[in-house]
Amino acid sequence: MAALFFIKSLFLTFTKKNRMRKVYVLIAAFLLAIVSHSLGQKNDLEKLNLKGKIKFISELTYQPLQEGDMIIKGRMVQWYTNSFDQSGNKIEDIKYKSDSTIDKKYIYKYNSEGKRQELTMISGDDLLTLLIKYQYDSQGNLAEDISYDEKGQMDKKIMYLYGDNGLVMEENIYASSGELRQKLRYAYNSEKLLVETSRYRGNGKLERRITYKHDNLGNETEEKTFSADGSLISTNSNVYEFDHQGNWIRKTTLSSNLPVSITEREIIYY
Template sequence: MNTQFGLRTENFKNKNYLNGRVKLVTNKKYGIEFKFGERTIGNQVGFTERYELDDEGYVSQITYLDSLGKEVERYEFGYDNNNNLKERLEYDRGELIEKIKYDYDSIGNRTKSYLSFIPTSSQSQTDYLYDESNKVVVVNFLDSKGNLIQRDKYSYQFEDDKNQVIKSIYHSNGELNSEKYFEFDNRGNLTVEYSLDKLENVPFSKRSNRVEKLFSTNGLVMITTESGFSGMNYTQETIYHYDSINNIIREEITRFKENDTIFVPPIEFEYVYDDENNWVQKSNSSFIEIREIEYH
C-alpha cells in the first residue's frame, strides 16, 4: 500500500477533470498514417473507454470495449448520501469477479473495506485508523477469519510554522519500507516529491519516484520533471503551454539520459477543446485520441 495522508471521500467525481454537466465520455485512440504526404487517421489502438456519470457528476460506470465493440472490463460504482464511494463492482467480460464495500465515519474517513473475490469465494477486510488530523496512521489487513495478515503504519513530519506534511514514513509489519518527502514554495504549491525505498542507497538526484514542478505566478504548472520511476532509466521533462483561459493547448515532452543528452526525439501533444472547455482531441505525430462528450 502506498504512503498516504488519508482516505477521505473517494468518489471518482470528475475523473477526467470535466467541466459542465457531463453524462457520458467515450475515449478512442487511433494511429496516425501518412499517405501521399497527407496525415490521416488510421486504425484504432487499444480499448475504447466509456465513462458514465450520474446527475451529480460522479462516475457510476467505467467500461472497456475491444475493437469490435465487445465488453472486456466493466466497473460499477455506488455512493452513499454523502457521496462517499460505497461499493465497487468489477466485471470480466460480463461476469462479476470482485466486489468491494466501504464504511466511513461521520466526517468521511474510510474506516473499513470488505473485499470479495467471487470466483474463489475468498474474502478479506481492511481497517483504517486515523490521528487527530484525519491522516491514516494504521492500516490492518485481515483474512476471512479475522486474522491479521499485515499491518502498515504511517507517521508524519510537519513544517514548523505550517500544517504541511514534509515527510511521511511507512512501516509494514514492523519494518521500515519507505520514506516520502515533500517540498513547497512560498505559495503552498507542492514543488518537489520523492521517495526513498529501504533497498535503495542512491544520490539525491537519483532517488526513486521524484517529481519536480515549476509553477507560474498564478499557480499554473509550467514544467514537470520526473525521474526514478520503475522501468524509467531517464529523466522526463514536460513543458505546458496554455491559452488565455488556462486550458493546456500543448505539451512538450523531452527525455534525457544521465549526461543530459536527449536520447529520443521530443514528443509534442496538442489539445482541441469544445464549448465547455473540455478537451475533445489530443494528438501528436503518432496517434490521435478523440473524446466524445455527451452532456445532460
C-alpha cells in the same frame, strides 16, 4: 490517490526494453484512481481534478512514436470510458482491451446519503471478480473498505486515518488473516495537493518514497520515486493540452525525457 501512485512506482524502471510495460502501468494509474480515497469526502470529479459538470469521458492511451522532433501516436494500447452522475460521482467505468473488446466493468452503488457503498468489478465475460464494500465513521468519513474475491471470501481490508486538514494521512492495509500487509502515509501542501507518499512494509520498514509537483491547475507535472535509502529510482513528467474548461485532453508522459505514453480524452459535459 494512494495505491495508484505506488503501482506505478513498482514497475517504472526506465529502460527502453521496458517501455511498453510502463505504458500499461501508466494506463492502470487512471483507472485505479476510482478506488482511491486520499482526498477525503470530495466527489469523483474533484478527486480526479476534473472541472465542470462532466457526464462522460473516453480516454485512449497510445504507444508514442518519435518522428524527428515530433512525438506522435502509435498503436492504441488501452481504452477507458467513465460515466458520472449529476453529483460528480462515478456510475460506471469500462476498461477495453487494445482490440476494443471489454476487459472489465466497474459498477458503483451509493447509499441514501450519496456515499459510495459498493464497487463491483465484472469481467468481460460478465463474471463477478471483485466486490468492495465501504464503511464510514460518525463524521461521515470513509473509515474502511473491505475487498472480497469472486467466491465472496475476504481478500483484504483498508483502514483510513485522517488529519486535521480532513485528508487521509495514512492507510493501513490488512490481509484476510488480519495481518498488517502494508502502510501508506501521505503529505500535502497548503492547497491540499498530494506532495509525498511513503510506503512501508507490515513490519514498519520503509520501501519507497514518491514526491509530486503540480501546475497551477492542480495537475501532476512531475513524479520522482526514491528507494528506502534515498537514492533516486525514476523521474516522470507530464505535458498537457487543455480544453475550454481547463481539463486536460492530451497528456504526454515522459521518463528521463523519453516519451512513454500519449493519452487523449474526449469529455462530454452535462
